[in-house]
Amino acid sequence: MPRTRHAVDLLRAMHGHGFVLLHGVLAPQQIEAVRTAIDRLEPIHWDYQGLVDDHYKCVFNRDPFWLPFLDLPGVIELAEACLGDDCHVIGQTAWRSHPGFIGGELHADYLAMELPERCLSDPGFELPMQVCTAHIYLDRIDADLCPTRVIPGSHRAGRKPRPGETHWQGREPQPVLCEAGDVLLFRSDLWHGGSRNRTADRSRYLLQVHYGRRMVAQKFSPYLQWRFNPEVVEAATPRQRRLLGEHEASEYD
Template sequence: MNRSTEQHLQALGNDGFVLLPGVLDSAQVKLLRHAIDGLQAFHWDYSGGLIEHYKCVFNRDPLWLAFLDLPGVIELAEAALGEDCHIIGQTAWRCHPGYQGMSLHLDYLMMDVAPALMADPAFELPMQICTVQLYLDDIDADLCPTRVVPGSHRAGRAPRKNEQSWQGRPPQVVLCQAGDALVFRSELWHAGSDNRSADRSRYLLQVHYGRRMVAQKFSPYLHFQFNPAVLAAATPRQRRLLGEHAETEYD
């Protein structure tokens, strides 16, 4: 494990999140924005309102494959979740002016844990899922900044209704540049923010990684089929991320 990956992994353990600068270059940002503009809603996707959300974009075109194993990101995901981790989703978003952000929440908690145990510095809850948010805009206070509560992954529970801080720590606004990536654990308390800009839409690509035994649930589920063009273009590592694993006791 290189030094930067080790430092980023430590930040995920201490704070529950880490911001990686300059993961994408300007050409990649432009490419992704254009690709998101061309997406069509399917199954549980939604579009046409103040927010657009597109699931399983990895399966629509080989273009999206390169963003499953970006340098600096995939090494962190594998260090956190194991070298046999895989993706459990890749989602694209556009949030338009007037969009109202989500309240404080966590994405997934493997189990509720007693506060006394979580407070023990020697105890570490194993990470099962992490999310990478690839920002395709310069994010300022008006353009839907993500808010994170440092250390809240150690709460051992989800935030209660109307709860706005953890151990006196309020949400911290993540301001960053187009091409930066925010990586956070699924137990981290986080929230979206309103789009208060007059004429800007926030573009975002997410990749969700899970441990080998975290199920891949790709909509439309029983009717899901891999795109042959995507499989043909995928590298061995990308095929593993899509679910081509070595045999285990449960397969």
């Protein structure tokens, strides 16, 4: 990412707050195209279509259509600034959350190690990020349409929330309310959670992209049976091929 003032501010927010909300990343026609594509998905491997939600893993491997959403302008540059120019994708998931859906409790996705909170309280210390997730919202998210909830700065807890823990340093989770086409990028050690779909007739459409440093393994299900779709590989740009795992030789290759 070019070191413009805006880019520096975004990276500082990732270190300070643990997340950034990027506005207007997708145009209306892109939003509609992705929603339509999600509606056409059928479950394979470990995907599922449930009573209140539908979940599709590794959708990038289904069709070249999904490739541009791995490196959206503004999102990929920030991901690379957080994780290095040789970062890669470790997942891309499509979700539909229907009325009655109940989101996950407060949690952190991944910690490379636990550290004493006193070590992380120094504002001059920046804990390197290992994994970041982009939530690409395909609906206007209000308080009733299962907004993502985050606790700013909670990645400095140095640990995951304990069972039943609902706040950190007196801070309660706050909902991320946004417009369709906005993208929330957050680090994997940030305390966050889901919420309910309290609407009567609306489903939340969401596309997730998970990015990891090069040394974070790409664990694409169904694992030993995994095969890249040749059509996807053929259509990928050089940057997208690197995101899919085509790296230059390194220490352990």
